[in-house]
Amino acid sequence: MGRNTRKRRTPLATKAIAASAALVLGGGGLLWAQMNASAHESNNSAQNYTKAAAASSVATISCPDVGQKLTNVPWKARQGVAMELAKLDKQITEAYARLASTRQAQANDANFVQNAIVGPLKEKRAATIDRIRIDITRVGGRFDSSLAQLAACTTQAANQTTAGGGNNNGGQNNGGQNGGQNNGDQATAAPSASASAPANIGGQAGNGPVAADFVDITRVAPNVLAKPQKQRTASTGTFTTRCGVNANKNHNTDNVIVAPGVANGAHHLHDYVGNQKVNAFATNDSMLAAPSSCQNQSDLSSYYWPVVRVQDGSQDFDQNSDGGGKEGNVGKILTPQSAEIKYVGSPAAKVVAMPQFLRIITGDAKTTTNGLANANAHWSCTGFENKVQLTEQYPICPRGSNVVRTFAFQSCWDGTNIDSANHRTHVAFADPASGVCGNGFKAIPQLTMRLVYKITPPTLQNGQVKNAYAVDGFPEQLHKAATDHDDFISVTKNNLAAKIANCINSGRRCQ
Template sequence: MGRNTRKRRMPLATKVMAGTAALALGGGGLVWANFYASAHEKNSGHNRTRAAAAQVATIKCPDVGQKLRNVPRGARAGVDKELARLDQQITEAYARLAATRQAQEGDPGYVQNAILGPLKSKRTAALDRIGTNIRRGGGNAPGGLGRFAGCKGMNADQPDDNGGGQGGGGQTEDPEESQDPAETQDPGEGQDPGDNGNGAAGPVADDFVDITTVEPNGIQGPNGLAANGDTGSTGTFTTACGVNENDLHNSDNLIVAPGVDNGAHHTHDYVGNQDNDAFSSDDDLAAADTSCQNQGDKSTYYWPVLRLQDGTAEFDAGDLGGGAEGNVGTILKAQQAEIKFVGNKQGDVVAMPKFLRVITGDAKAFTNGLANANTAWSCTGFEDRQLTDKYPLCPDDSQVVRTANFQSCWDGQNIDSANHRDHVAFVQADGSCPSGFQAIPQLQVRLVYDVPTPTVENGQVQNPYAVDGFPEQLHKPITDHNDFINVMDEDLMNEVVRCVNSGEDCE
């Protein structure tokens, strides 16, 4: 019923870049060099606190896709391809950053002159093409798109909350990104940045915390409030779709980058619909097989894979989206994938439209900030303790849990929007929807994994696990995300609404 990922052909230039920037790890696969260390680690008598604070660990660029609000439908395919091109440019620039550390030590202006300057030129050209696509589609291109061309170096600290909130699900406009030479200089000083024992571009020791030391908080992510409660529509509908027993994987993203091969730059697990790649049309989705027990549910549910960085060469060890972009090691299959729809504490819900697309979380939250972040990590037996920017270290008799509560307010008109967020919104603190939105069943996804607990000693983490991500995001836990396209038939969606609104628990 399912099919495995098609193999990616790697362009020669990318092969050379990946080969230069990568290091062999254990039995196979490629991993990216990591250039930052624990802020309190010492090496050869040198205190690395200042180095860790100032080091250029990655590249931060404005997320142009989140700044586009009014893109004509006829222009979206071309715009999406240019947005994917911007992502590829950042990936290539990060590879150069990874491959040229020695040159950076000898030249404080190297990052700016050799990496960020050329990147800005390429981004300027892509932004011009975005404007051209919008105008050809009959729209008005936003003024001043060029101000989003500049990027800067970023250290390894966690992101600030850049005005994050629930609102309509969209990120607020950032001011023009300025170039600050001080932010693009490597401190040098002859210090060895270290690799925390695994040679990979994250995660690092500071990305983990012992769950038993975390105080109960009940948080379900920065934005992802549970919409349901003991009032309003209190029923549930659970759909059983397996844990990707069919090993359906690819590094596409049908929602964000339709028609673009390797648009996600990281590998996804898929359950439900079995025709999931960048080139699937709505008709393809409607005609596909499904892994769900209820054959009326052909929805696609997908999320980035979780990996154990153990040196194992997976099927994608040499592919773009896999090992060639720093996503390495054994793919961990979830032991449980609980997919449930719940109600709204303020009242009834209405049916979702067919082919509604919803993204929760932000794959670029480390560089974007927390406006669209929505992560919740925990351990079985400790789920009253939720983490947003740390991976949990679970006790021996406990398993890792990833939870995602989706946006559950819909604008009543659109199945998607230009930035793939504005057509849906999270509930507000009291459970109500923002003005102009109506409540729909809230999708809640709970994934449980049997993960060998990493060890952290002397500021280094051994055998860490991490979520797949864009290379420049350094495998930070805050970048976890989850995606959904509704492909339930009308009768099943009506049954979901009936169960939720009547207070029943249905399967």
């Protein structure tokens, strides 16, 4: 199964106040900590609201993530396997769309979801998993027959998903580690609609976010842990690369790391900075020949992340497109005010240069169904970053403060592979207490990113959210904050990778 690269969770320095503790937000209205399925309504000014509704309604489809179990796929089989994994994502997306469009049929027939959606989905997934088996065994690889059991999917009610359950997972600012869970007191209330009524899950497209996905950051207790103490062998320098904020709107819904050769493999839209020719069909050679948005033209690396949208009733260019409005990603796309991309050192060791074409994904786009084991989302507000970092909720920032997304990538590398079958096991996080890389891994420059957005604060009132914002994602993931993630491909020329490592090891501040 490969090395375990899951982050070690550590207790928070102090308990965060969960969303359910903030019951007086938005004019005294009750905020449900365990949100039931919700019904969408909007007012005459096209401002978005989400509202609590049918308690027994199915919110989303939960399918085991087959790709995360495939840690040992022969190189000759990886392209074929990646294509099949992309088909699994497409099957879930199509099943979720059917789930969302058949609410009345579900209300009329208790067996509809199983017979018309979940059952057929299992059959499609079983056939796809078997093709993965054939791809692997055809080139002499071993296939774990137990993976066939991952064909079956289940359904989740909204209160079974990871967000809105009273947990605020903090993390170190630019430190790469989430803290442990803080379980706040949960408030409950009777549903405002009959259990048999058709329901959706909030947001303009009916799949989130909901009121419980937001929290007033001024009501959250400090939860940021101290960083590991620097040892004498620490690498203390930094290297900043200035690549812009994607003002030129270089977007696509592909993901060449997890779904090479598959258009719309991400099912959501990404911002791209750095390398300007990255899509599903990009190759190492094409990236080397591409232009870069970075001031340092030796930096051809690709830095890409899901866009953030404001759900105030507005639309954007992809309202009727795959990966956009057709898959639940709706609203005006926000361009960050600033995007700081910085490589930092290790508190415990000197770093080695990143290998050419190293691929790293940090976070998990599917935490709503996978759980939080690989979550690495950090949401905060300017003026609060050193005190509060949120994983499972979006912050409501006070006046004069902006929303901040922070990413801190894995900083330990196995010394051999530029990627792995599940895109995780070739890299790992350092120990959160000591900063030491385990399992014989080597410290590499840690990529950190800080994106700042000017967003009109959402308001919460009577269990509803007005003018929500959310990160793009797979539609069945309900736009939860914990699904935030970031992608990176290291592509450099003129010996830049070595220069970055040397700068960091010598304790300098470079750019």
